[in-house]
Each structure stands twice: as structure tokens, then as C-alpha cells.
Amino acid sequence: MMDNTKKNPIVELDNVVLRFAGDSGDGMQLTGALFSDSAAFAGNDFATFPDYPAEIRAPQGTVAGVSGFQIHFGHTNIHTSGDLADVLVAMNPASLKATLKWTKPNATIIVDTDTFIEKGFLKAGYENNPLEDDTLNGFNVIKAPVSTMTKKAVEELDLDTKVALKSKNMFALGIVLYLFNRELDKTNAFFERKFKKNPIIVEANKRVLRAGYNFGENIEAISQTYNVQPAALEKGVYRNITGNIATAWGFLAAAEKSGLQLFLGSYPITPASEILQELTKYKEFDSKAFQAEDEIAGICSAIGASYTGSLALTTTSGPGLSLKSEAIGLAVMTELPLVIVDVQRGGPSTGLPTKSEQSDLMQALFGRNGEAPVIVVAAITSEDCFYSAFEASKLAVEHMTPVILLTDGALANGSEVFKIPKLSNLPKIIPPLAKANDENFKPYKRDAEKLNRMWAVPGTEGLRHRIGGLEKENISGNVSHDPLNHQLMTQIREEKVQRVANYIPEQHLIGADEGDLLVVSWGGTYGVMLTAVEKMQAEGKKISLAHFKYINPLPKNTAEIFKKFKRILVCELNNGQFVNYLRMKHPGFIYQQYNKIQGLPFMVSELEEKFISILNEQTS
Amino acid sequence: MNEEQHIDMQNIPQLTSDDFVSDQMVKWCPGCGDHAILKAMEKVFPQLGVRKEDFMVVSGIGCSSRFPYYMNTYGIHGIHGRAAAIASGVKIANPKLSVWMITGDGDSMAIGGNHFIHVVRRNIDINIVLFNNKIYGLTKGQYSPTTPKGSITKTSPQGTFDEPFNPGELIIGAQGKFYARAVDTNPKMMTEILVESAKHKGTSVVEILQNCVIFNNKVHALVTGRETKDDNQLLLEAGKPMIYGKNRDKGIVLKGTKLETVVIGENGVTEDDLLVHDPTTPDPGIHVMLSKMQVPEFPVALGIIRAVPADTYEDLMTESIKVAKQKSPFKCVDDLLMSGSTWEI
Numbered sequence: 004m005m006d007n008t009k010k011n012p013i014v015e016l017d018n019v020v021l022r023f024a025g026d027s028g029d030g031m032q033l034t035g036a037l038f039s040d041s042a043a044f045a046g047n048d049f050a051t052f053p054d055y056p057a058e059i060r061a062p063q064g065t066v067a068g069v070s071g072f073q074i075h076f077g078h079t080n081i082h083t084s085g086d087l088a089d090v091l092v093a094m095n096p097a098s099l100k101a102t103l104k105w106t107k108p109n110a111t112i113i114v115d116t117d118t119f120i121e122k123g124f125l126k127a128g129y130e131n132n133p134l135e136d137d138t139l140n141g142f143n144v145i146k147a148p149v150s151t152m153t154k155k156a157v158e159e160l161d162l163d164t165k166v167a168l169k170s171k172n173m174f175a176l177g178i179v180l181y182l183f184n185r186e187l188d189k190t191n192a193f194f195e196r197k198f199k200k201n202p203i204i205v206e207a208n209k210r211v212l213r214a215g216y217n218f219g220e221n222i223e224a225i226s227q228t229y230n231v232q233p234a235a236l237e238k239g240v241y242r243n244i245t246g247n248i249a250t251a252w253g254f255l256a257a258a259e260k261s262g263l264q265l266f267l268g269s270y271p272i273t274p275a276s277e278i279l280q281e282l283t284k285y286k287e288f289d290s291k292a293f294q295a296e297d298e299i300a301g302i303c304s305a306i307g308a309s310y311t312g313s314l315a316l317t318t319t320s321g322p323g324l325s326l327k328s329e330a331i332g333l334a335v336m337t338e339l340p341l342v343i344v345d346v347q348r349g350g351p352s353t354g355l356p357t358k359s360e361q362s363d364l365m366q367a368l369f370g371r372n373g374e375a376p377v378i379v380v381a382a383i384t385s386e387d388c389f390y391s392a393f394e395a396s397k398l399a400v401e402h403m404t405p406v407i408l409l410t411d412g413a414l415a416n417g418s419e420v421f422k423i424p425k426l427s428n429l430p431k432i433i434p435p436l437a438k439a440n441d442e443n444f445k446p447y448k449r450d451a452e453k454l455n456r457m458w459a460v461p462g463t464e465g466l467r468h469r470i471g472g473l474e475k476e477n478i479s480g481n482v483s484h485d486p487l488n489h490q491l492m493t494q495i496r497e498e499k500v501q502r503v504a505n506y507i508p509e510q511h512l513i514g515a516d517e518g519d520l521l522v523v524s525w526g527g528t529y530g531v532m533l534t535a536v537e538k539m540q541a542e543g544k545k546i547s548l549a550h551f552k553y554i555n556p557l558p559k560n561t562a563e564i565f566k567k568f569k570r571i572l573v574c575e576l577n578n579g580q581f582v583n584y585l586r587m588k589h590p591g592f593i594y595q596q597y598n599k600i601q602g603l604p605f606m607v608s609e610l611e612e613k614f615i616s617i618l619n620e621q622t623s
Numbered sequence: 624m625n626e627e628q629h630i631d632m633q634n635i636p637q638l639t640s641d642d643f644v645s646d647q648m649v650k651w652c653p654g655c656g657d658h659a660i661l662k663a664m665e666k667v668f669p670q671l672g673v674r675k676e677d678f679m680v681v682s683g684i685g686c687s688s689r690f691p692y693y694m695n696t697y698g699i700h701g702i703h704g705r706a707a708a709i710a711s712g713v714k715i716a717n718p719k720l721s722v723w724m725i726t727g728d729g730d731s732m733a734i735g736g737n738h739f740i741h742v743v744r745r746n747i748d749i750n751i752v753l754f755n756n757k758i759y760g761l762t763k764g765q766y767s768p769t770t771p772k773g774s775i776t777k778t779s780p781q782g783t784f785d786e787p788f789n790p791g792e793l794i795i796g797a798q799g800k801f802y803a804r805a806v807d808t809n810p811k812m813m814t815e816i817l818v819e820s821a822k823h824k825g826t827s828v829v830e831i832l833q834n835c836v837i838f839n840n841k842v843h844a845l846v847t848g849r850e851t852k853d854d855n856q857l858l859l860e861a862g863k864p865m866i867y868g869k870n871r872d873k874g875i876v877l878k879g880t881k882l883e884t885v886v887i888g889e890n891g892v893t894e895d896d897l898l899v900h901d902p903t904t905p906d907p908g909i910h911v912m913l914s915k916m917q918v919p920e921f922p923v924a925l926g927i928i929r930a931v932p933a934d935t936y937e938d939l940m941t942e943s944i945k946v947a948k949q950k951s952p953f954k955c956v957d958d959l960l961m962s963g964s965t966w967e968i
Contacts, residue, residue, distance in 0.1 A: 043966060233968075242965045252960065259956045266716050268708075285959065286944045287951035293715055296741040300708035303701065303738075307681065307712025310699055311720070315712075333702050423960045461679050461697035461713075461720055469645075469680075469691045471700025481647065482692065 012227045013184060018077025019231055020085030021179065023172075024102045025094030027070040028060050030172040034092075035072025037176060037193060039418060041185045042076040043243050046233025049076035050385075050419045050530060052084030052604065057273070057356045064118075064126040069101040078232040082384075082530035084417060086606040090182065092175045094118065094149070096127035103138075112142050113178055115149035115171070145224045149174045149215075156214035157207045166204075170211040177215020184230050187212055237422065244421035246385035246414035247274070250318075250344060251281035253392025255288055258314045260393075261400055261432035265290035266313035268304035270297055270323065273356045274412040275346035278318040298326035302343065306330060309339040310470070312436070312460035314396055318344040321363045322353065324407075328371050331405055335375040335496060337470045338447070338456050340399035340406075340434075343377075344392070347411040347527075349602040358602025359412035361526055362577040367407040368555055368584065374493045376500040378406040379554040381526035385414050386421045391552070397432045402503055403455035409554075411527040411576075413604055434458055440465035446480030453506075454499035456480075501556050510558035514540055514547030519618055521568035523594075525551040525581050528605055532574065535610035544618060551581070557588060565592050572597060572617055574610065638669035643678075645695040656807035656833035657686060660754065661693055663813040664723075668696075671821050673721045680723045681710040683730040686761045686835075687754040690725040704735025707742040710749045718937040721821065724751045729759050732768040732788050740797035745936040746825040752817070753790060753830045758839035776838075790830045791914025791928060795907045801827035802914065803927040806856075807834060808847040812925065819927055825935050832923075845918045855918045859926035864897035867922045874898075875921075882912050884921060902930040 021038065023031045032053055042049045054071040061068030075085030087107045093099040095118040106112065119134050133139060134146065153171040154164065173190075180187060191209050198204040219225055244252075258265035265288070269279040282292040291313075295301040302317040309315035319327065324345045334341045347363045349355025367379045378398050382391035388410055395408040437444050437457035446468045447456050459466040468480060476483035477491055513536060524532040529550050536548040549564055551557070565571055573582035574597040582596040597613050599605060643665045651657045668678060678696035682688035684703035691698030697720075701709045710724040731739040731753055742749060758776065759765040766776040766783045769790065773782040794802045801823045805813045813831065820827035832843040841848075846855050853869040865875035872887045874897040885892045898909070910929040916922065953959050 040964060043964070046966070046968065236968050238968055240961065240965050240967050242960075242963065252956070255956045255959065264716065266712065268712055285951075285953070286940075286947035287953055288956065288959075289944060291715055291940060291944075293712070295708065295711075296737055299705060300711070300738050300741070303705040303708035304712030304715070306701075307699065307709040307714075308716035309712075310697075311679075311713050311717040313716045315716075329702055330705065337699070423965065426955070426957050461717065462674075462676055464676050467676060467695055467697055469694075469696075469698035469700065471691065471698075472684075472702050473700065 011225060013230050014227050016229050016231050017079050018075060018081060019090065019183070019229065020073065020075045020088045021090045022071055022073045022088040022102060022105070023092045023175070024069055024071040024098035025172065026063055026097070027056055027058070027068045028063070029070065029094050030169070031070045031072050031094070034172045034176050035074055037190050038179060039074055039243055040193070041180065041189055042074065043241070043420065044189050045185060045231070047076040047078065047231055048081040048234035048236060048420050049074055050081050050084045051075075051417050052413060053416045055357055064095055064097050064123055066097045066101045066127060069098045071098070071102060076231060078234055080234060081419075082534045083607065084604070086608050090179065092179060094172070094175065096124040096129055096133065099133060100127045100129060106142075108141055110142055111145065111182070112139065113145045113147060113175060115175070116146045117148050117150035143224075145178065145222070147174070147178060147218060152214055152218060153211050156210045160203055160207055160210075162203070162207060167207065170208045173208050173211045174215035174218070177212040178219040181216045181219030182225065182228055184228050187216060236420070239422045242421050242423055243418050244385060244389070245277070245416060245418040246382065246388040246410055247277035247346070247416070248281055249385055249388035249421065250382070250392045250410060250415075251278045253389040254282065254314070254316055254342070254396060255285060255290060256389070256426055256429060257393045257396030257432060258288065258290060259426060260429055261314055261396070261434055263312065263314040263400070263434060265316070266305060266308035267292040267316045267318065268295050268301040268308065269293070269318045270295050270301045272298070272320045272323050274348055274415045275318045275320045275323070275344065277415070278344060278346075298323040299330060302327040302330040302341075305341055306334055306337070306339060309334070309341050310337070310461070312458065314400065315340065316342045316344065318346070320346050320348050321350045321366070324363060324366055325370070331377065332371045332373060332375045333472045334405040335371070335377060336472050336475070338403050340403055340458070342392070342395045342399050342406050342408055344408045344410065346415045347409060355602040357412065359527065359604065360577060360600065360602060361411060361528070361575050362580065362600070363409065364554065364577065364580040364584070367409055374497065376497050377555070378402070378404060378500055378503055379409065380406060381409040381552055381554055382414055383526060383529035383550060383552050385417050385419045387552075388414060389421070393429060397430065398503060398506070400432055400434045401455065402453055402499065403435060403458060404500060409526055414527040436460065437463065437466055439463045445478050446470060447475050448478050449495070452502070454495060454502055504556040504559045507553045507556075507558060509560045510549055510551065510564055512547050512549055512564055513537070515545065516547070516564070517567035518545035518547050519569050520544070520546045520614060521565065521571045522546060522548045522614065523551070523571055523573045523581075523585070524548070524575060525554060528574065528576060531605045531607055531610065535607045535614065538607065538611060539614055544614070546614060546618070554581075554584075562589050562591070565589060570595060570617060572613070574605065574613075576600065576605070638675055640665035640669060642675050643668050643695050645693050647692045649693050650689065651686060652837055654836040655686070656756070656831075656835070657690075657754065659807045659810055660752070660813065660831055660833065661690065663810050663817060664694065664752075666814050667817040667821065670818055671721060677720050678723065679713055679720045680725060681706050681713060682725040683735055684761070685727040685730045687725050687727040688730060704730055704733070705738060706730065707735060707738035707751070711742055711745070711747050714747050714749055715937050715940060718748070718941060722749045724749050726751065726753055728753070728755045728757060728767045728769040728790070732790065732793070736768070740793065743794055743797040743799045743826050743828065746798070746800055746933055747936045748824055749826055750817070750820050751826065751828045753828055754833040755790060755830050756833045756835040756839055757842050758835050760835045760838055764838040789915055790828070792911050794828050795911050795914065795929060799828060799929065800825045800931045800933050801927075802830070802910070802929045803827070804830045804832065804923070804925050806832045806843065806847045806925065816927060819930070823930055825933055846923045855922050857916070857922040857924045859900045859902070859913070859924055859928060861900055861902050861927070864894050864899050866894070866897065873922075877909070882916065882921070902927050903932070905931050
């Protein structure tokens with residue numbers, strides 16, 4: 004602990020939601036990431052939510068250009084990035100304007116007063132200076148002349164003003180680190196690593212960070228500081244991880260466990276590009292990442308690689324998945340293993356590239372010509388992206404079929420605490436490779452249980468064969484236009500995917516297995532759903548949660564679970580896709596639905612409200 | 624990749640064309656130029672010193688793209704226009720394979736144009752055989768990107784309005800390093816050129832002027848016809864002057880910035896005045912001009928027009944994997960997971 008000369012009282016808190024907001028050039032994402040690191044070192048559990056505009060640098064000082072980073076950290080288990088902020092750092096009037104509605108009524112707000120000049124607040128859409136009228140009544144406002152103090156902190160270093168002001172985000176970070184009684188050494192160590200080649204920048208950042216910290220200590224506005232004790236996490240080694248990195252690493256793990264070479268064919272697209280970037284880094288694991296000329300070439304190169312015996316992947320977001328549709332059909336027809344990752348974003352068309360949504364579910368399930376069933380799996384947390392990528396690979400390879408893995412922008416860019424697994428504890432992946440000179444080999448002869456065909460890899464003696472997009476004759480794999488054969492093959496392809504239900508876990512229920520309300524959700528909303536449902540359970544409500552990760556096929560016990568509840572409410576970030584899928588697959592139930600399509604995550608409070616209104620309907 | 628599946632190259636059994644004949648019925652129209660190309664390919668494969676299990680034939684959609692079914696190798700009959708992308712994945716994933724891509728003027732110049740130019744640009748070692756019949760055959764007679772301007776087809780009853788691609792010009796413009804042209808009426812020429820294209824390290828494109836007997840019959844007749852071919856074909860040979868004609872008395876010269884035809888012995892022209900073919904020069908100028916020569920003003924250039932050595936994509940990737948393995952602190956994925964900022968509870 005720092006020497007705290009002012010000796011402000013320290014208040015213990017269970018959990019805190021902190022939000023950094025500024026211009027998209029102000030470095031808010033980095034500031035947030037650095038605070039996350041400090042939370043990690045303090046042993047807190049946490050979850051983060053970066054919220055940034057689609058433009059790289061939208062006009063300075065406008066609401067459109069505001070970039071935010073929210074972190075929810077705590078002594079208790081943290082499953083969401085939090086609803087409303089307890090502490091807001093607003094680097095300019097626009098960021099105050101954009102985020103005030105996501106801030107608790109009595110929150111602490113740190114503002115850079117240097118930016119609250121007439122030009123600034125008018126540009127943000129305020130008629131008067133919000134620091135001087137009643138806009139911030141009720142808030143604990145810490146007014147800091149961040150820009151001035153930053154320049155002052157580095158004046159001895161003789162830096163250009165523009166360069167000096169680049170580190171003003173570190174002044175804000177310094178204040179926040181003081182507020183939460185955090186040490187500066189980890190952040191200083193980061194500067195030393197990051198700016199290794201530029202010692203003067205290291206020094207500037209250190210001085211500004213310290214100046215911010217000292218400012219916090221010295222001013223009257225801060226009458227108390229806060230402490231958040233370490234969380235009671237299981238024993239183990241931990242790290243901070245985002246969903247996209249976890250996805251990439253899950254694939255590397257799958258490649259090693261299966262003994263297959265990893266091949267990724269991909270084309271950059273927000274918010275999926277980091278998976279491609281990450282996999283280009285690790286060539287030492289024999290992984291080959293190919294940046295193709297477009298989305299179609301991304302998946303087609305992966306299909307070619309799959310035929311040669313690689314663990315083949317392609318990564319994209321919604322618009323890219325549309326472009327890949329025809330090729331997914333080819334992978335279905337050729338029965339080759341392939342994992343297609345769709346990091347969902349707001350749609351349709353270009354939609355909301357940097358915002359999260361769950362609206363590609365129907366596309367994943369049905370968006371192809373002909374009868375083209377694929378396995379669909381949805382990752383449920385940033386950490387789970389690792390396991391979902393691993394499992395999608397296992398299912399694709401062992402069942403010889405394409406698998407669509409759905410994640411989303413919030414999981415992809417959000418980070419959380421990841422308990423590092425050992426590869427030896429992960430399940431085996433056994434590719435069904437055909438043996439050289441196997442006289443009984445036929446390209447479309449199948450395993451009796453899983454119905455997968457064998458994988459006959461070029462280079463293997465005695466197994467030369469051709470596959471393609473034309474309908475295949477059962478067993479021989481020759482081209483066939485026979486009517487009855489087409490019906491048989493269509494049914495086999497469907498049955499092969501449905502039998503995957505025998506190889507995935509049964510649906511798990513959080514709460515009692517019967518009650519007044521079953522809340523159903525899927526994919527990336529797990530954290531917020533869990534938090535809301537657990538809160539209601541603690542209040543004694545007969546409410547349970549079934550959160551789905553396996554979408555096609557659904558777990559075998561799905562209907563069994565649904566039977567035992569008076570009401571079923573399906574919550575999702577789209578206009579009702581999973582609920583309609585359930586209506587089709589399990590029509591015997593009445594499903595209510597709660598949908599949010601704003602490019603934003605659910606808030607715990609809105610879910611609670613919805614649950615209560617349904618439970619009240621029931622009693623009245 | 625299973626190493627033991629690749630046997631000692633010294634002990635490759637002698638292969639014949641029979642090793643590559645598939646048991647599938649060939650369903651091209653009688654008289655189609657594709658039959659001759661298939662026969663040539665069956666002769667080419669045994670000459671390359673490659674195990675029969677290490678050949679891979681990839682295609683897209685179109686008449687020509689049925690090819691993989693008729694070759695007894697590993698193969699994928701892909702989707703329309705995407706053969707180049709599929710073949711790229713095959714070759715990058717397993718550089719040991721001899722990868723052949725069979726495509727047509729619609730498959731690679733229209734719907735697959737993007738993949739086609741990018742595979743050429745990357746110089747992935749794939750042997751592309753481009754069947755150019757200047758028409759859409761499988762969909763029954765619509766114009767293609769190589770159909771001459773003004774042609775009347777099913778979808779251009781008043782004649783086409785669009786300027787056609789010249790494949791050679793497109794390939795060289797896309798940074799192509801190997802481009803050759805042959806005719807489907809000359810099996811010996813096809814075989815020799817295809818063997819050379821296979822030996823070339825990097826993307827090679829062999830354009831075969833192929834006749835669609837149903838929808839565009841005799842489109843290449845001036846170039847391939849018995850009576851006219853000698854005066855309309857310029858057979859290029861490296862290091863040799865560009866001579867053609869029934870009486871071997873015509874030639875090509877460079878005048879200013881343009882090619883011109885001359886008659887040897889007229890106006891004092893001798894063999895020494897003719898251009899000498901150099902396929903290996905990196906400068907694309909003459910190669911593009913040769914590619915663009917058309918009847919009746921010029922003979923059509925046949926043979927290896929361009930063959931410039933260069934690094935291949937997959938070799939550079941293999942090398943970077945080798946370097947990464949030497950430099951990396953990670954021996955396995957566990958090492959990666961435990962790297963960087965971690966903490967223990």
C-alpha cells in the first residue's frame with residue numbers, strides 16, 4: 004500500500020463498476036486495460052466491456068467519437084461488465100454527454116476541466132457548461148485540470164505539447180489508482196516494456212501517472228478512498244483474456260491435442276480480426292494463417308486445407324458469414340471438418356460493426372441453399388471462447404462436418420479472468436483418418452455410431468478419390484443424380500448432425516429443476532443472465548436459468564427441463580430467433596420472450612424488472 | 624501431416640497414363656476439345672517424378688471443371704470460381720503435393736476473377752490449366768469475359784458491348800511469373816508445355832485455346848485450322864528468333880514501342896532483325912505485347928511466353944515457420960498459456 008499522507012478513510016466495497024470515457028484518440032481502451040491488469044494483480048475477479056465507435060477517429064469532441072471502457076471488478080464473483088458506473092472518468096464534455104445516462108445517480112465523476120470550455124460543451128450538445136449548471140447535481144464530481152497538470156508534470160522533459168498531452172489518460176488513471184488504493188509499479192513496468200526504445204516517453208508516462216496519483220491524494224474533493232478485497236477464486240494460475248484471444252488459443256490447443264496442423268483462411272473484419280492476427284503470431288506450433296483476398300477465399304482455402312488433413316478454420320462476422328454460405332454447403336456435401344467462427348455484430352448489412360448482437364443465429368442454422376445442416380455451438384463467456392473453440396474443433400474433426408461457432412463482439416473484445424488449464428486435462432481429439440491401402444475404404448462409407456465418413460488424406464497410398472459439390476452416391480461417393488439416393492443422403496447428413504446430441508453434455512440448469520419461471524438464454528449473455536437470476540433466487544423467487552451453449556443439436560434433455568416450469572421466458576439480443584427455433588423444435592410449450600436489439604448488452608436491472616412482471620402476472 | 628505416407632522419391636514406380644485413367648464415364652460432348660486435353664494430362668503426370676498419391680486436381684464449375692472426376696488422383700470438384708482459393712489452401716497446407724487447377728474462361732475470368740488474380744500474385748506453386756473456349760458451355764451458350772466484342776450469343780442478341788479480357792495480359796498484369804499458350808489440336812505441344820509448367824516453381828498458367836463444338840464451334844479455327852495455322856501461329860522458343868509462316872519467311876520485329884510483322888528478305892529484313900524470345904526477363908513489356916497479338920493482323924503466340932523465377936508463397940511461409948521454431952520460447956501450447964502476465968491463487 005502506498006504511503007497515504009492524507010489518511011483518508013478507506014471504505015470497503017464488494018464490487019465496483021468503473022468507466023473510462025473519452026475521445027477515440029484519448030487512449031481509453033489502453034487505460035482500461037491497464038486498470039484491468041491492476042485489478043488482476045490485486046486478486047479481484049472482473050469483466051470488461053470496451054465500447055468504441057466504428058470510425059477510427061471520429062470528429063474530435065463529438066458524441067459520435069466517444070470511446071468507452073467499462074470494468075466491473077470485485078471481491079465477489081463477477082459475471083458481467085456491470086449495468087451503471089459507480090465511477091466515471093470523462094475526458095471531455097462529449098464523453099460526459101454520452102455516458103451520463105449509464106452512471107449511477109450518486110456516482111463519482113472525474114472530469115478534465117480543461118476541456119469544459121465553451122467550444123467543447125457546445126460541440127457535445129450542451130447549451131451551458133454542465134460543470135456549472137445543475138446537470139451534475141447529486142454526483143460526487145472531482146474536477147481535475149488534467150491537460151494543464153499533464154503538461155506541467157513533464158515540462159522538464161522538453162516534450163512537444165502534442166506529445167506531452169498524449170499521456171493525459173495516465174493522469175486520469177493515476178487518480179483512479181489512488182481512489183482504489185492500487186500500486187503504481189505494475190503500470191510503470193508496463194511503460195518500460197511498451198516504450199522500451201523511447202526512455203523519455205517512459206519517463207513522461209511515469210511522471211504523469213504519479214502526478215495524477217498525487218493529485219488524488221492532495222485535493223479536498225476526495226474525502227475517502229476505496230478498497231476491494233481479492234475475490235475467493237479457486238486455486239490455480241490465472242490470467243486476463245479477451246474472447247478473441249481465447250478463441251485463437253482454443254484452436255491452438257485443439258491442433259496440439261489432435262496432432263493436426265492448424266490452418267486458418269480468413270479475411271479481416273470487425274470484430275473478428277484479432278483471431279486472425281493472433282494466429283499469425285504462433286508459427287512455431289506449425290499453424291498456418293492465410294490472409295485471403297476475400298471471405299469466400301478464406302473459407303475455400305480452409306476447405307482445401309481440410310481435405311489435406313489440417314484442422315481447418317475460417318473466422319468472420321455476420322456479413323462475412325453471408326459470403327461464405329455457398330462454401331459451407333460445399334463442406335456439408337463433401338463432409339469435411341471445418342470450424343467457421345462468426346463473431347456476431349449488429350446487422351443486417353454493415354449494421355453496427357462495433358456493437359454486439361445475437362442476430363446471426365438463424366443464418367448459422369439455415370442460411371444456405373438446399374438441406375445443409377451444420378453443428379452450431381455458441382460460446383457463453385470470454386473465457387469460454389477457449390473451450391468452445393476447442394470443442395467446436397473436436398466435434399468438426401470427429402464427426403466430419405462443418406461447425407459454426409458463434410461468439411459476439413462483447414465476448415470478443417471483453418476480457419475476464421481466465422483460469423489457465425493444462426492441455427493434459429483437456430479431452431482427446433481423435434481424427435478418423437483412413438489407413439493407407441485399406442481395401443475396404445470407400446469415400447462415403449460411414450462409422451455406424453457417429454455416421455461420419457473417413458478422412459482420406461492426399462499422399463496416402465491406395466486411397467485416391469474425388470469429392471465435390473455434386474450429390475454423392477451413398478458409400479461409393481461417386482456423382483449421383485438418383486432420386487432415392489438424394490433423399491437418403493439428405494437424411495443421413497441430417498441424422499449425422501443430430502447424433503452429435505449423444506456426444507455433448509445434457510443441458511445444465513441453474514436453480515431448482517422446477518418452479519414458477521424458467522429463464523432461457525444462449526451464447527454471450529450468460530454472465531448477465533446468471534447475475535440477474537441468482538439475485539432473484541436469493542430473494543426467494545422460484546426461478547431457474549437454462550443457458551444454452553449447444554444450439555444444433557439441442558441437448559437431449561431440453562424438453563424434460565421445459566416441462567417442469569409454469570412459464571418459460573426466452574431472453575436474447577435479437578428480435579426472437581432462438582425463441583422461434585425452440586417453437587419449431589419443441590412446439591409443446593408456450594414461450595414468452597424478451598428481446599433487446601440496441602447493440603448493447605442486457606442490464607441486470609432490466610432483466611429483474613421483466614422477471615418480476617412475469618412472476619407478478621402469475622400470482623395475480 | 625503423416626510423414627511416413629511420403630515414400631522415398633528414389634523408389635517411385637514407373638507410372639504410365641493408365642495409372643491416371645479414372646473409372647468414371649467421361650461425359651463431355653463428342654468432338655469437344657476437352658478430350659484431347661485429358662489425354663495430354665494423362666501423359667504429362669507420369670513424366671513428373673511424382674507419386675500418383677501426391678497429385679491433387681482441383682476445379683470449379685463448368686464443363687472443364689468436371690476434369691477431376693476423370694483423373695484417378697486425389698481431387699476436389701469445387702464451387703463456381705473458387706478453385707483457385709481451394710487449391711491455394713491445399714498447396715499451403717501441404718506443399719509436397721503437385722496441385723493442378725482446371726478452370727475455364729467463365730470460372731476463372733468472371734465469377735472467380737478475384738481469386739484468380741490473387742493466386743497468380745501470390746505465386747503459390749499451382750499449375751493452372753485454363754480452357755479458353757470464349758463461351759459459356761455448361762449453361763448453354765452465353766458470352767464469357769473472353770468472348771470477342773460484338774459477338775452474338777444467347778445473352779447478346781445484338782452483339783456483346785463489353786471489351787474482352789486477354790488472359791495473358793491479365794495474368795502478367797497480376798504479377799504472373801509463368802504464362803504459356805497452347806491449342807487443343809496439338810497434343811504434343813500441350814504435353815510439352817504442361818510438363819514445363821509443372822517444372823516451374825510458382826503459379827503457372829497454361830491457356831489452352833479449346834474448341835466448344837456445340838456453342839462456339841470453330842472459334843479458334845483461323846489459328847488451329849489445317850490450312851491457316853502455319854500463317855497464324857507463332858511458336859515461341861527461348862533464345863530463338865520469332866519466325867512463323869508456311870514458308871518460315873515471316874517474323875516479328877520491335878519497331879519503336881510496337882511489334883510489327885515483317886517478311887524476311889523484303890525491304891532488306893534479315894533473321895537478325897527479328898526479336899529473339901526471352902521468357903525469363905522480368906520486364907513484362909514484350910510478354911504482354913506477345914500475349915495480345917491477334918489474327919488477322921498478327922499470328923497468335925503459342926508456347927511459353929513468360930517464365931520468370933521467383934519465391935513462392937508457401938516456401939516463404941515454410942521458412943518463417945522454421946525461423947519461428949528456432950526463436951520461440953514456446954515448446955507447446957501450455958507454454959503459451961502460461962506466458963506473459965499471470966498470477967497464482
